[in-house]
Amino acid sequence: MSAVTDPVPVFQRMAVIGLGLIGGSLAAAVRRGRLAETVVACDRRYEDAVLGQQLGVIDEAAQSIAEAVSGADLVVVAVPVRATESVLEQIKPHLSAHAVLTDVGSTKASFVAAVEAVFGELGPNIIPGHPIAGSEKSGVTASNPDLFAHHKVILTPAENADPDKLAKLTRLWEGCDATVLTMSVAYHDEVLAATSHLPHLIAFSLVDTLAGEDQNMDIFRYAAGGFRDFTRIAASDPVMWHDIFLSNREAVLRVIDHFSRDLDQLRTAIADQDSTTLLKVFSRAKAAREHFSKMLSGQAYVTDMSQNQVTFHLKPGGRMTGDIRVPGDKSISHRSIMLGALADGVTEVNGFLEGEDSLATLQAFRDMGVTIEGPDSGHVRIHGVGIDGLQAPRGPLYLGNSGTAMRLFTGLLAAQPFDSELTGDESLSKRPMGRVADPLRAMGAVIETGEAGRPPLKIRGGQSLTGIRYEMPVASAQVKSCLLLAGLYAEGATSVTEPAPTRDHTERMLEGFGYHVHRSGATASVSGGGRLTATAIDVPADISSAAFFLVAASIAQDSDLTLRHVGMNPTRVGVINILRLMGADIEIANERDIGGEPVADLRVRSANLKGIDIPEDQVPLAIDEFPVLFIAAACAEGETILRGAEELRVKESDRIQVMADGLAAIGVQTTVTPDGIVITGGQTMVGGTVDSHGDHRIAMSFAVASLRAEGEIEVTDCANVATSFPGFVELAQSTGIQIVAEGI
Numbered sequence: 001m002s003a004v005t006d007p008v009p010v011f012q013r014m015a016v017i018g019l020g021l022i023g024g025s026l027a028a029a030v031r032r033g034r035l036a037e038t039v040v041a042c043d044r045r046y047e048d049a050v051l052g053q054q055l056g057v058i059d060e061a062a063q064s065i066a067e068a069v070s071g072a073d074l075v076v077v078a079v080p081v082r083a084t085e086s087v088l089e090q091i092k093p094h095l096s097a098h099a100v101l102t103d104v105g106s107t108k109a110s111f112v113a114a115v116e117a118v119f120g121e122l123g124p125n126i127i128p129g130h131p132i133a134g135s136e137k138s139g140v141t142a143s144n145p146d147l148f149a150h151h152k153v154i155l156t157p158a159e160n161a162d163p164d165k166l167a168k169l170t171r172l173w174e175g176c177d178a179t180v181l182t183m184s185v186a187y188h189d190e191v192l193a194a195t196s197h198l199p200h201l202i203a204f205s206l207v208d209t210l211a212g213e214d215q216n217m218d219i220f221r222y223a224a225g226g227f228r229d230f231t232r233i234a235a236s237d238p239v240m241w242h243d244i245f246l247s248n249r250e251a252v253l254r255v256i257d258h259f260s261r262d263l264d265q266l267r268t269a270i271a272d273q274d275s276t277t278l279l280k281v282f283s284r285a286k287a288a289r290e291h292f293s294k295m296l297s298g299q300a301y302v303t304d305m306s307q308n309q310v311t312f313h314l315k316p317g318g319r320m321t322g323d324i325r326v327p328g329d330k331s332i333s334h335r336s337i338m339l340g341a342l343a344d345g346v347t348e349v350n351g352f353l354e355g356e357d358s359l360a361t362l363q364a365f366r367d368m369g370v371t372i373e374g375p376d377s378g379h380v381r382i383h384g385v386g387i388d389g390l391q392a393p394r395g396p397l398y399l400g401n402s403g404t405a406m407r408l409f410t411g412l413l414a415a416q417p418f419d420s421e422l423t424g425d426e427s428l429s430k431r432p433m434g435r436v437a438d439p440l441r442a443m444g445a446v447i448e449t450g451e452a453g454r455p456p457l458k459i460r461g462g463q464s465l466t467g468i469r470y471e472m473p474v475a476s477a478q479v480k481s482c483l484l485l486a487g488l489y490a491e492g493a494t495s496v497t498e499p500a501p502t503r504d505h506t507e508r509m510l511e512g513f514g515y516h517v518h519r520s521g522a523t524a525s526v527s528g529g530g531r532l533t534a535t536a537i538d539v540p541a542d543i544s545s546a547a548f549f550l551v552a553a554s555i556a557q558d559s560d561l562t563l564r565h566v567g568m569n570p571t572r573v574g575v576i577n578i579l580r581l582m583g584a585d586i587e588i589a590n591e592r593d594i595g596g597e598p599v600a601d602l603r604v605r606s607a608n609l610k611g612i613d614i615p616e617d618q619v620p621l622a623i624d625e626f627p628v629l630f631i632a633a634a635c636a637e638g639e640t641i642l643r644g645a646e647e648l649r650v651k652e653s654d655r656i657q658v659m660a661d662g663l664a665a666i667g668v669q670t671t672v673t674p675d676g677i678v679i680t681g682g683q684t685m686v687g688g689t690v691d692s693h694g695d696h697r698i699a700m701s702f703a704v705a706s707l708r709a710e711g712e713i714e715v716t717d718c719a720n721v722a723t724s725f726p727g728f729v730e731l732a733q734s735t736g737i738q739i740v741a742e743g744i
């Protein structure tokens with residue numbers, strides 16, 4: 001039996017000043033996690049500190065601040081924010097020179113001002129903090145060691161903060177199962193004014209107004225659940241909120257003014273029976289709320305909506321039949337919003353992919369002042385603002401999981417007159433952006449990236465760009481599109497030459513919007529200074545989504561499946577070419593042209609696939625489809641070799657390694673090479689558990705693999721499937737894959 005060793009405490013003696021809900025909860029979490037050797041607390045009422053000791057929240061109750069602080073290497077101020085300065089005065093004479101001093105107050109400029117008043121400056125050991133977790137309850141009896149789990153804690157260290165002290169404080173909060181973020185004091189106060197302080201103010205005010213109007217409170221008796229939820233926060237502690245509003249006065253006043261203007265606008269719209277404005281505002285708000293619901297999880301003070309963990313459970317075997325249409329093409333959906341927003345006039349889009357990625361793009365344009373109606377069953381109406389009509393967004397543009405959106409936006413925003421910042425979710429924040437930032441800088445753009453060229457990207461507005469001739473070192477449609485979009489604003493011509501063919505949706509769609517793209521061989525170029533004219537776009541079904549079903553129907557026995565209206569852009573059909581080379585039975589019918597993009601219906605029947613040496617010229621044409629092509633290779637007879645696909649290593653995951661690990665987990669051995677993989681087909685897929693690493697295409701590929709597996713397959717971390725393929729699980733079930741998704 002192995003002995004369980006206690007973790008080494010992060011601090012020796014933690015002193016909590018103010019043992020209420022937050023101080024008590026932190027003390028309880030620190031004690032439980034043994035994150036400090038001793039936890040001592042002092043409270044205005046000594047009885048509360050003694051009660052805390054009796055409840056097991058702290059080790060020692062101190063009679064005074066002096067007693068608590070003496071000998072402590074961490075001091076946490078957890079009193080109402082207006083009491084901070086007088087508490088700091090009492091702390092100062094007893095604070096050891098190397099102790100970390102932090103707080104939990106809901107406003108940060110006020111804490112810094114109090115520190116400066118007492119200590120003269122914010123020294124390197126003083127690190128302001130604010131846990132975004134709480135409750136309407138107060139006092140030590142409400143202490144809860146789980147309060148911070150799956151919530152965020154914001155630290156606002158100054159530039160001179162001691163990195164070791166910051167790291168220790170971060171470890172302490174992470175030991176309480178919180179996620180730690182850092183930001184500037186001013187940004188913290190702005191963000192909190194808008195997302196927390198204003199809603200509390202409205203809740204207090206609304207309940208007060210209604211209670212004043214109805215002395216008997218009769219209306220409360222009839223209030224529906226919506227009212228209860230909306231006004232729940234009006235039961236929060238009045239002293240705490242009084243302090244918060246007075247301490248964050250400036251930022252709160254700004255956001256109240258903004259809100260009052262918008263409320264007035266709604267009042268006028270109702271008075272004037274102006275349906276257009278009402279519907280515009282409500283549909284914009286609904287879309288924003290839906291878009292941000294994912295981001296809101298884990299950020300609310302009270303509700304704990306920890307990220308959905310979705311797992312696919314797959315039974316082995318099955319045959320694929322049916323007549324289906326997969327969702328609209330992601331690349332075309334993205335670009336339709338972008339160009340529609342920049343065009344003169346109203347663009348109508350049908351078949352729009354309502355995945356989180358394109359919704360992120362849509363939301364970003366709304367944030368830049370573009371009116372967009374829908375999406376409503378795939379229909380979107382974009383009221384273009386013209387090439388120079390975008391407005392500065394109020395805050396960073398959040399692009400979720402979408403690498404395409406981030407790269408294309410970088411080109412577009414590099415040329416705008418305003419500053420902007422692009423952020424994304426955890427996986428997008430790990431992806432390289434230097435490949436777009438570098439050539440844009442050569443055009444004159446000013447772009448700051450995060451560590452190692454990763455997001456967030458800070459783009460300085462007001463730069464005049466000059467066209468360049470750029471030879472892409474690695475074939476990438478995103479880089480090409482990014483530069484062409486920047487080129488719309490640049491002086492002279494911007495031309496991009498690709499080492500191998502990549503998707504040309506941007507070029508086709510620019511032409512569709514009346515903007516000429518000169519194309520000769522491997523080079524596409526645009527001249528800056530033109531305008532775009534609104535148009536109608538019928539988005540073809542996404543061949544990347546169709547690919548899962550093409551492989552599924554090829555590898556499963558007795559299958560016969562038809563896929564309608566599939567986009568057949570020559571730069572995207574690599575998956576069909578490769579599958580046909582492997583012996584797949586794919587019939588292409590009803591070929592037609594829809595708005596510059598070729599479309600066809602595909603009929604796929606089971607086939608005995610054979611391994612091939614994948615022609616390198618097909619690699620860029622099938623780059624997103626390799627995960628599922630690896631499954632086809634594993635089911636084929638003989639060896640399949642992929643080369644020249646290093647691009648796959650920097651996708652949503654290192655797709656070569658993650659696929660190789662997943663295949664190994666279900667019993668298929670492969671050989672990974674620096675730029676590809678060798679897969680020997682025909683090995684028994686015994687089944688097992690595959691970690692998709694949050695990569696939607698990996699998750700769906702292993703769902704397809706189940707058709708030929710001999711045992712059950714479980715795929716974890718599948719929540720991102722909804723980003724690229726809404727309705728995948730239902731469509732897979734209806735055609736023959738025995739899939740159940742748990743956790744949706």
Ligand code: NAP
Pocket residue numbers: 017018019020021022023042043044045048078079080081083086087104105106107130131132133134135136137138139140237240244301
């Ligand atoms: P709380 O439950 O009322 O606790 C505050 C504690 O501090 C009380 O025990 C209070 O004593 C004590 N106190 C007040 N003045 C003091 C002084 N001069 N010296 C020593 N102790 C003093 O409030 P809380 O919710 O924990 O809030 C504490 C801090 O956390 C506030 O700055 C707040 O902005 C922040 N915060 C709160 C939440 C939330 O949702 N509640 C969330 C995040 C951050 P008495 O009981 O005698 O007044």
